[in-house]
Amino acid sequence: MPYDLDLLDETAWRDLVARFGRRMWAVARAAGLGPADAGDAVQAAWLRLLESLHTIRDPERVGAWLITTTRHEAARIGRRRAGDRPSGLPADLPAPGGDDPAAAMLSDDQGRRLWAAVDTLPRPCRALVRLIVMVPDASYAQLSRRLDMPIGSIGPTRIRCLKRLRSLMEDER
Incomplete structure (x- = not known):
């Protein structure tokens, strides 16, 4: 469904969140971020969308744009957090999830369970x-x-x- 990004209203935002929010969370979690940092990455991606509405040329690709932006934000947060690593831990530990599709699927499943719980x-x-x-x-x-x-x-x-x-x-x- 194409979005008229210049005229996004509350219903359109809800639709965007419903369609892409869980996937964005899965991408952030698959990048190895904990829940709080993943939330920051997702929120930053939504903020970037708000700031960039006027620059998006193809509204039909807004989902791909959101996922890519979430991935970039998660990487930025991950790099920032790498400096916070407690001493004594090796710096080359693999990120939980990383590019592992199974981990991404588990993160997506966790997101579904979380939003199902919110609905109750x-x-x-x-x-x-x-x-x-x-x-x-x-x-x-x-x-x-x-x-x-x-x-x-x-x-x-x-x-x-x-x-x-x-x-x-x-x-x-």
């Missing part, structure tokens, strides 16, 4: 978790307006929702 959360949690992933730099004031929640309840709700999600994922094991 109550509505306020589901909406909050999705917004945090889609708009990671959103302020509590912005989240409050978007979710029609008091600003003071965003943090505690976020903590409760993430605890519940963690519990769901641990129960699945």
Whole structure:
């Protein structure tokens, strides 16, 4: 489906996230990034899309662009993290997953399980978790307006929702 990138609305963004978000996570995780760094890589790729909307010539290839951008962001984060390696560990350890298709498939499966667990959360949690992933730099004031929640309840709700999600994922094991 071609996207009119100049006129992306909320529905189009949701469609993009639904179609490519899991694959982007799988690419970041297959690059050997942990969950937090993979989230950073995916978020950076979405940000790059926002910054580059006017330069994308072929909207039908936006998915490939997102995957490639995620791969580049994951590599950048991986290189930055390589400098943080605890002493005593060899620098040439293979990255978990790397270019291994089986590892990529497992990461993709983990992403599917995670989003399936998110879908079981109550509505306020589901909406909050999705917004945090889609708009990671959103302020509590912005989240409050978007979710029609008091600003003071965003943090505690976020903590409760993430605890519940963690519990769901641990129960699945």
